[in-house]
Amino acid sequence: MNEYDSNRILDITKKINYLPTTKKSEADCYIINTCHIREKATEKVFHDVGRVKKEFRNKKKPILIIVGCVAQAEGDLILKKDRYIDAVIGPQSYQSINKVIEDIEFKKKQYDITNFETIDKFDLLKSTINCNSKISSFLTIQEGCDKFCKFCVVPYTRGPEHSRNFDEILDEAESLIRNGSREITLLGQNVNAYQNNNKRLSDIIYALEKKRDLKRIRYTTSHPKDMTNDLLDAHKDCEKLMPLLHLPVQSGSNKILQSMNRKHTIQEYLEVIHKLKEKNSKIKFASDFIIAYPGEEDDDFNETCKLMETIKFINSYSFIFSPRPGTPASEMKMVDAKLAKKRLIIFQNIAEKIKLNYKKNLLNQIVKVLFENKMIKEKNKYFGRDEYQNPVVVNSKKNIIGQEKRVLIKKFSQQTIYGELIDNNKFLAA
Numbered sequence: 001m002n003e004y005d006s007n008r009i010l011d012i013t014k015k016i017n018y019l020p021t022t023k024k025s026e027a028d029c030y031i032i033n034t035c036h037i038r039e040k041a042t043e044k045v046f047h048d049v050g051r052v053k054k055e056f057r058n059k060k061k062p063i064l065i066i067v068g069c070v071a072q073a074e075g076d077l078i079l080k081k082d083r084y085i086d087a088v089i090g091p092q093s094y095q096s097i098n099k100v101i102e103d104i105e106f107k108k109k110q111y112d113i114t115n116f117e118t119i120d121k122f123d124l125l126k127s128t129i130n131c132n133s134k135i136s137s138f139l140t141i142q143e144g145c146d147k148f149c150k151f152c153v154v155p156y157t158r159g160p161e162h163s164r165n166f167d168e169i170l171d172e173a174e175s176l177i178r179n180g181s182r183e184i185t186l187l188g189q190n191v192n193a194y195q196n197n198n199k200r201l202s203d204i205i206y207a208l209e210k211k212r213d214l215k216r217i218r219y220t221t222s223h224p225k226d227m228t229n230d231l232l233d234a235h236k237d238c239e240k241l242m243p244l245l246h247l248p249v250q251s252g253s254n255k256i257l258q259s260m261n262r263k264h265t266i267q268e269y270l271e272v273i274h275k276l277k278e279k280n281s282k283i284k285f286a287s288d289f290i291i292a293y294p295g296e297e298d299d300d301f302n303e304t305c306k307l308m309e310t311i312k313f314i315n316s317y318s319f320i321f322s323p324r325p326g327t328p329a330s331e332m333k334m335v336d337a338k339l340a341k342k343r344l345i346i347f348q349n350i351a352e353k354i355k356l357n358y359k360k361n362l363l364n365q366i367v368k369v370l371f372e373n374k375m376i377k378e379k380n381k382y383f384g385r386d387e388y389q390n391p392v393v394v395n396s397k398k399n400i401i402g403q404e405k406r407v408l409i410k411k412f413s414q415q416t417i418y419g420e421l422i423d424n425n426k427f428l429a430a
């Protein structure tokens with residue numbers, strides 16, 4: 001979502017004649033977009049600010065604005081700690097950015113804009129053309145969260161759930177497609193909680209399915225509780241909806257899920273997975289895991305490993321629990337650090353083995369790849385992603401950017417899969 005927000009901030013600031021530059025030392029204005037999910041987020045902000053100061057030591061100071069969730073959560077502290085920073089703007093207040101920049105140009109004072117007026121922000125987005133021309137683009141449809149998982153800062157930094165207007169979303173999708181996008185990922189902190197005038201996420205997917213030049217649709221991030229029947233049906237009906245779902249589970253233990261306030265049990269999670277597989281047998285899953293959440297005992301951890309083995313998630317993002325200031329879980333007693341690390345290693349080894357097997361099974365298979373760009377350093381090499389978002393590289397003398405091609409997988413490395421383009425005629429004859 002920060003990538004989407006950063007691009008939209010660029011679209012907004014163009015209105016006051018600020019243009020993006022890759023020459024850092026020439027910038028008149030620096031905007032640092034921040035994420036509060038990872039550990040030491042605030043320290044990273046000051047580290048980045050230090051880099052800007054160094055760059056401009058002997059030059060005119062640029063306007064420096066911190067935006068995003070760190071600005072929202074710790075704006076006060078950030079402004080007090082470093083007078084070099086001109087403003088903090090929370091993720092729901094980007095509509096103010098042009099005014100803030102212009103004000104800073106004239107009045108030299110600090111600005112703290114961290115209110116939760118999502119409607120204003122979405123109003124401005126409606127009147128700001130999305131200039132993104134990437135093959136694969138993000139489109140925010142929903143922000144904020146009302147779930148209040150005990151470990152998570154999102155409800156405090158992004159505010160309550162708010163869904164964008166259905167027609168405005170389709171208008172923005174249309175302009176992305178006109179710009180050349182062939183894949184759209186619908187974004188929301190709780191994307192499947194989308195609700196606007198009786199329209200749900202599934203309505204957006206069905207509407208996008210009809211767009212001729214759009215080849216692929218994805219959505220992220222979902223909550224298991226909001227996997228409603230209409231959305232499950234979309235996985236059966238919509239060919240453009242990709243068969244990979246990122247569905248965070250966090251733990252395999254009901255005791256821990258309850259303590260996290262996740263609002264679902266493992267049985268309910270498995271039921272969703274089962275139903276999705278019934279709708280589309282090709283579907284595979286990715287997930288997030290918190291290892292060593294407060295109160296996690298050996299049995300709970302073993303349940304998480306068991307879940308990994310059962311579902312065989314093809315991508316998993318696992319981290320040791322780390323407390324976020326202001327969340328209820330930050331007050332809870334932590335699991336011993338050594339034990340936590342040991343559990344993470346065990347879990348990640350299981351996940352790695354599953355991923356390795358999955359990749360081995362891809363060898364000599366034919367997959368469909370949407371090509372996104374030409375590789376800069378290597379001649380005639382193109383980069384794309386298959387339906388499961390695996391990065392795939394092939395050789396091609398022709399420009400294949402924006403095209404979906406069949407690829408025979410020949411080998412893989414830790415990060416990338418390598419293949420050969422299949423001659424379509426040859427493939428059909430075979």
Ligand code: SF4
Pocket residue numbers: 145146147148149152153154155189190223
């Ligand atoms: S559902 Fe997701 S965004 Fe909402 S509180 Fe839980 S972890 Fe955070």
